[in-house]
Amino acid sequence: MEIRVLRYFLTVAREGSITGAAEFLHVTQPTLSRQLKDLEQELGKKFFIRSNHSSVLTDEGMLLRKRAEEIVDMVDKLEEEFSSMEETISGDVYIGGGETEAMKHIAQAVKDLQLRNPNIRYHLYSGNEDDVTDRLDRGLLDFGILIEPANLSKYNYVDIPAKDVWGVVMRKDSPLALKDTIQATDLLSVPVICSRQAMKQTFSKNEFADWFGEDFDKLNVVTTYNLAYNAAIMVEEGIGYAVVLDKIVNTSSDSNLCFRPLEPRLESGLNIVWKKHQVFSSAADIFLKEINAKFTN
Incomplete structure (x- = not known):
């Protein structure tokens, strides 16, 4: 018994004639x-009493109509469910990056995508460039957010439409808090807290070291950090002055800390990167399409 033939049967039952059903079904x-x-021969029953102008259901035909409607409805529902499964994207997207306000742009893309694909889950990993690229290379992350300048030779990337501003976080009762901006000479006379990335010896690609100039080695670096939150705790305890990106540390009116930008102004662009020739899951692939649509238009 074929579903197609059951549909034919139901159409004749509804139209009340072979002629009308044939026209409807083309x-x-x-x-x-x-x-x-x-169909009648297959089931061994007669389903219609036929005349020149009509086809009337027999008792057996009435029973078949009821069962055929149930069967066709179930088949339609099953087809719809399988179709829905193909249209619904689910899975996991793994994103790594340093502490940066640019994560707001990623969050906005996630929010918009979540409205259309609520079954996708996102996993965030915080780390510096070395941490993120290591996990990217080992396949533990789908995407990484890197602060320029970064080595992008192994990756495809999209520029994030944002710039991070470098500066110094200090206690509000610190002498340097009286200044509007911080110059390199100001940092030579105070204990400094720097990110481990900023202290890397490959200074040719270190924006902070380039900004500071030839006296970079004279800095009194008393602490290095990986997360700015921990650096802020050290600053609050009076350990030193932390070189950080703006808007990462809480410097609101309720905080004991303040932020002062570097002078001359130092900004860093950002990229979202992924491995070349990466084979993405359906979830990661649709996330990439969302990022491209938002960031490259």
Whole structure:
């Protein structure tokens, strides 16, 4: 018994005639009549009392109509469910990056995508460039957010439409808090807290070291950090002055800390990167499409 033939049967039952059903189904009357005759022979029952102008259901036909409607409805529902499964994207997207306000742009993309694909889950990993690229290379992350300048030779990337501003976080009762901006000479006379990335010896690609100039080695670096939150705790305890990106540390009116930008102004661009020739999951692939649509238009 074919679902198609059951649909033919239901159409004849609804239309009340072979002629009307054939017109509705866009098949010839002989073809439709033959299909119904084959169905009756298959089940060994007569389903219609036929005349020149109508086809009336027999008692057996009434029973078949009820069961056929149930079967066709179930098949339609199953097809719809499988179709829905194909249209619904689910899975996990793994994103790594340093502490940066640019994460707001990623969050906005996630929010918009979540409205259309609520079954995608996002996993965030915080770390510096070395941490993130190591996990990217080992396949533990789908995407990484890197602060320029970064080595992008192994990756495809999209520029994030944001700039991070470098500066110094200090206690509000610190002498340097009286200044509007911080110059390199100001940092030579105070204990400094720097990110481990800023202290890397490959200074040719270190924006902070380039900004500071030839006296970079004279800095009194008393602490290095990986997360700015921990650096802020050290600053609050009076350990030193932390070189950080703006808007990462709480410097609101309720905080004991303040931020002063570097002079001359130092800004860093940002990229979201992924491995070349990466084979993405369906979830990561649709996230990439969202990022491209938002950031490259």
